[in-house]
Amino acid sequence: MLGTKSKVVPKKLIPEMVTDSRFITLKVFEIERSWAFAMKLNSEAYTEPRKRFHMASRLTKAARSADQLADLTSHLNCDAQTMLELQAYIHWIHGIRYFEKKDWPHAKYRLESAQAIYEGLLKIIEKDMRSVYEYRVSELLPRIRYCAHNIGDASAASDLMKMRSSDKELGIEKNIRTTGAKLGVLEQRDLDNLLSQVMASQAQSITEVQWLGHTIPVKLEHARLALNSLKEMDAELAGLTDPVSRLAIHEANLKVCVEAISAVRDELNALTAAELAATAAATTGDIRTLTKPNRSRLMNSNSDQQADLNKLPRIRLLYTYLQYLKLSKTFSRNLIHVEVALSPRMSLVGKESMQTDEINLKTESLNSKKDSSVLIASSSHAKPQELARLYDSLVQTLQEIAAIPGVFQEHRDIDYLQTKLMAYRCFRYVYICDSHG
Structure with missing residues (x-):
C-alpha cells in the first residue's frame, strides 16, 4: 500500500508484477466484491431509494477494475480460452452497469458481446464444462430481451413471458440469483411491471367475444385483462405435454377467471341497485327514495339513466360467459388429475390424447x-x-x-x-x- 497516514492508495498492479495466476484471481475478486455489494444495495433500494446512488458508484468501481484487468491481461501471455473468458466477463460487468443506468443500447451491445463469446466457447470446450457456459448464456438472455423491449422490439416481451412461465414451472422463483434460473439477476419487480404493461396494451385490442351465437362487448378493464391472459396461457398450454406444467397453467387460468368474475359481479350489483332505485322512484314518483348517486343520475337526464340501465343485459351475459370459462377450465384441470391417477399407460409424458x-x-x-x-x-x-x-x-x-x-x-x-x-x-x-x- 502507498499513501499517507490519512489516505491509503493501493499499489497499482502492472504486468511486470504478475508472476502467478493468483494475481489475476485477486483482481477478479475485487470486481466480484464491488458487484456483489452493488446487488445488495440494489435489493435494498426499493425501501431506501438513496442507496441507488451508492449502488451506481460500486458498479462504476467494478467496471473500472474490469478495464484495468483487460489492460493487464493484454500484456500477458494467456491462452486463447482464458482471454475469451476474460473478455466475456468484462463485457458482462459493463453490461450490468449500463443496464442499471437504463442505457439500453449500450447494455444490449455489451451483454450480446458476452453472449456471443460464451456461445462460441460452447462449440469448442469439452462436454463436462458446457453446463457452466450454458448457465451463463441463459442468465444473459432475459436482460438482453429486456433491453430490446425498451429499445422498441415488440417480440421481446413475449420471449420474457415464456422465460418467466418456464421458470415458474420449475419452481425456481424464490431465489433468482443463486438458482441458475433463466431470469438470472434481472429484478423480479422490473419484469413484473414490464409484463403488466404489455398485457394491458394487448388487452386494449379485445373489445368483444363471440359465444353461443352472441356478440358480447367487453368494456370492463378487468375482464379485458382476464380474457387476454386466458388467451396467452391457452396458447402456451398447447405446446406443453407434462401434466405438472399443464396443471400449473390451469390453476393460473382459474385464478384469473375468479378475479374477473368478482370484478364483473361488483359492476353488475351496482347496475342492478341503480335499476331497482330507478324503478322505485318511477313507481312512487318520489325522488327522495333514491340514494345521492342515483338521484343525481336521474336528475341529470333520462337518456343517461337509460344508457346505464341498458348495460345490464350485456354485463349479465359477460358474467355468464366468464362463469362458463371458469367451469370449462375446472373441467380440463380435473381431466388432467384423472390422467395422472390412471395407469402408466396413460399420458404422464403426453404421448397420446x-x-x-x-x-x-x-x-x-x-x-x-x-x-x-x-x-x-x-x-x-x-x-x-x-x-x-x-x-x-x-x-x-x-x-x-x-x-x-x-x-x-x-x-x-x-x-x-x-x-x-x-x-x-x-x-x-x-x-x-x-x-x-
Whole structure:
C-alpha cells in the first residue's frame, strides 16, 4: 500500500508484477466484491431509494477494475480460452452497469458481446464444462430481451413471458440469483411491471367475444385483462405435454377467471341497485327514495339513466360467459388429475390424447372385472375410491355447465355434452363398484 497516514492508495498492479495466476484471481475478486455489494444495495433500494446512488458508484468501481484487468491481461501471455473468458466477463460487468443506468443500447451491445463469446466457447470446450457456459448464456438472455423491449422490439416481451412461465414451472422463483434460473439477476419487480404493461396494451385490442351465437362487448378493464391472459396461457398450454406444467397453467387460468368474475359481479350489483332505485322512484314518483348517486343520475337526464340501465343485459351475459370459462377450465384441470391417477399407460409424458386412452381403458374395465383390477393396481392412486371421487367431480362440473342459462338451448354440441356426462357417470359407477369389491 502507498499513501499517507490519512489516505491509503493501493499499489497499482502492472504486468511486470504478475508472476502467478493468483494475481489475476485477486483482481477478479475485487470486481466480484464491488458487484456483489452493488446487488445488495440494489435489493435494498426499493425501501431506501438513496442507496441507488451508492449502488451506481460500486458498479462504476467494478467496471473500472474490469478495464484495468483487460489492460493487464493484454500484456500477458494467456491462452486463447482464458482471454475469451476474460473478455466475456468484462463485457458482462459493463453490461450490468449500463443496464442499471437504463442505457439500453449500450447494455444490449455489451451483454450480446458476452453472449456471443460464451456461445462460441460452447462449440469448442469439452462436454463436462458446457453446463457452466450454458448457465451463463441463459442468465444473459432475459436482460438482453429486456433491453430490446425498451429499445422498441415488440417480440421481446413475449420471449420474457415464456422465460418467466418456464421458470415458474420449475419452481425456481424464490431465489433468482443463486438458482441458475433463466431470469438470472434481472429484478423480479422490473419484469413484473414490464409484463403488466404489455398485457394491458394487448388487452386494449379485445373489445368483444363471440359465444353461443352472441356478440358480447367487453368494456370492463378487468375482464379485458382476464380474457387476454386466458388467451396467452391457452396458447402456451398447447405446446406443453407434462401434466405438472399443464396443471400449473390451469390453476393460473382459474385464478384469473375468479378475479374477473368478482370484478364483473361488483359492476353488475351496482347496475342492478341503480335499476331497482330507478324503478322505485318511477313507481312512487318520489325522488327522495333514491340514494345521492342515483338521484343525481336521474336528475341529470333520462337518456343517461337509460344508457346505464341498458348495460345490464350485456354485463349479465359477460358474467355468464366468464362463469362458463371458469367451469370449462375446472373441467380440463380435473381431466388432467384423472390422467395422472390412471395407469402408466396413460399420458404422464403426453404421448397420446387423454380422452382416447381413457375410453379404451375403461371399455376394457367394463368387459372384465379382472382387467379393471389390473388397471386400478397400476394406478398412481392405490384406492379406486380416489378415481371415483375424481370422476364425480367431472360429473358435477358438467352438470354445472349444463345448468348455465342458455347452454342447453344454444350449445351446438349439446348431444356431445350429454354423451360425455353419461360416459363419466359410467366411469364413476365402475370405480364405485370396484371399491366395494
